[in-house]
Amino acid sequence: MACKFYLYKGMGRKAENGHPWIYTTEIEGYEGTYENGDIVEVYNFKGNFIGKGYINDVSKITIRIMTKDINEEIDKDFFRKRLHNAWNYRKKIIDTSSCRFLFGEADFVPGLIIDKYEDYYVIQSLALGIDKYKSIIVELLTEDFGAKGVYERSDVKVRELEGMEQTKGFLTEPFDTTFEIIENGVKYYVDIENGQKTGFFLDQKENRHAIHKICKDADVLDCFTHTGSFALNAGVAGAKSVLGIDISQLAIDDASKNAALNKLSDTVRFECHNAFDVLHEWAKEGRQYDVVILDPPAFTKSRSTIKSAVRGYKEINLRGIKMVKPGGFLVTCSCSHFMAPELFKDTIADAAKDARRMLRQVEFRTQASDHPILWNSDESYYLKFYIFQVV
Incomplete structure (x- = not known):
């Protein structure tokens, strides 16, 4: 049974309208037990369900909502659906040879960034809840999207606000992290290990x-x-x-x-x-x-x-x-x-x-x-x- 969190009267209106963040100051109390990173349910002061997502009470953004469907499980199928939706959107609107494959909250997976450079992918986990699903995400990028390699660039200060250490490294077998991409007819060498952000x-x-x-x-x-x-x-x-x-x-x-x-x-x-x-x-x-x-x-x-x-x-x-x-x-x-x-x-x-x-x-x-x-x-x-x- 998921732990249930209740918000103060007048709080949570942005979340009810689709914003995925619940701040510490909005939470009145909770029922049940949890560990940071767990999926919890969020309700307004009237007891109406708002959504469910992962919790980290170290962060000012205590809960990041992943779904507004109480029956939707946060599992491999959930991430498969989110990743395919993100990819299908990009195939329609931009050259996808190198692109941002998934953009956190704007793709309904708060705390996760995925960049695609040809057949190689870089992921950035900005929240504890995402860290728990990292291996599933790597599996999906390999199985469903043909990733030749996946590298992590979670070496960002914002992780420290979540009580997490900065980290970077291979999430698949090692590969050459400097390669060539083409954008707008211009060629670039991209270094995903040491370049700014995720390399470009x-x-x-x-x-x-x-x-x-x-x-x-x-x-x-x-x-x-x-x-x-x-x-x-x-x-x-x-x-x-x-x-x-x-x-x-x-x-x-x-x-x-x-x-x-x-x-x-x-x-x-x-x-x-x-x-x-x-x-x-x-x-x-x-x-x-x-x-x-x-x-x-x-x-x-x-x-x-x-x-x-x-x-x-x-x-x-x-x-x-x-x-x-x-x-x-x-x-x-x-x-x-x-x-x-x-x-x-x-x-x-x-x-x-x-x-x-x-x-x-x-x-x-x-x-x-x-x-x-x-x-x-x-x-x-x-x-x-x-x-x-x-x-």
């Missing part, structure tokens, strides 16, 4: 393609280039010259290898710089580009640091706007969930005002459609992406 930023796939139309015959500056993905798309699109900069020499080395892989080394170059410092110097020198791309890391990962993040986003956009030739283009984005769309928009507007330039919006986009935004779970919406003409 898949969420910008469609946005990288969107810059092709503005980069032909252009001089392009790509800031925070990482392994060169936007810079290489500019090169493939026919840019006259591309300079990618990043503070990490390791990233610059990897980006240069990717340029060579695409036979773009003559057009696409990379240099190691701190973007904040060097843009200030170059703007004073009067250096300008047809296209400036700003794809910084998240400047905030919590509500408490939003003010400093706003200062960071304003500063980098101010400097970026100054580097754009009149009539040229600014590509700018934020990958922080806590940088709300309106706040990001206002911050860019303030930067343009201080730069004494006007922005004409060409396009607004979000994360690629293999990272779907579930309207009942606003945490699934995090990436904001603009293309502006600077006049």
Whole structure:
């Protein structure tokens, strides 16, 4: 018999509307016994069933709801159905050679990320309840989806909030963890063992393609280039010259290898710089580009640091706007969930005002459609992406 949890009066309304999280502060009491990681049932104050999911009382997110069907068992068939639903969705909407195969809450499996790189899969478990089902997930990826290998990249700090250790390693027989993928006609070396996130930023796939139309015959500056993905798309699109900069020499080395892989080394170059410092110097020198791309890391990962993040986003956009030739283009984005769309928009507007330039919006986009935004779970919406003409 599953342990039953009851919520305070007035609590759980978001969960009743489909949000999968139940916080510690919402729980009034429970009946029965449980161990962390167990599947428990959740009821509102009237005793009406809301859903069932796994519990971890170490976490502020105490229960993550897996199903709203009281009769649905959380077993291998459950995960088979969820994985096939996720795959069938992606087959319809995106190139699936390399993609986010499953996106946690937005695919109704809270706490689990699965990325697919050709025939190899990387999983990330962000919650204790998912750890209990890891072997089942690996079996399904192998049996149903033909995975040649599965690697775990659960080396993320959020696990510590769950009372869990960070971990990474092979979940199948070992294999070479560096291999080649193709996206938008661009080739990349991907290192799923040591690369950022699970090896590559898949969420910008469609946005990288969107810059092709503005980069032909252009001089392009790509800031925070990482392994060169936007810079290489500019090169493939026919840019006259591309300079990618990043503070990490390791990233610059990897980006240069990717340029060579695409036979773009003559057009696409990379240099190691701190973007904040060097843009200030170059703007004073009067250096300008047809296209400036700003794809910084998240400047905030919590509500408490939003003010400093706003200062960071304003500063980098101010400097970026100054580097754009009149009539040229600014590509700018934020990958922080806590940088709300309106706040990001206002911050860019303030930067343009201080730069004494006007922005004409060409396009607004979000994360690629293999990272779907579930309207009942606003945490699934995090990436904001603009293309502006600077006049």
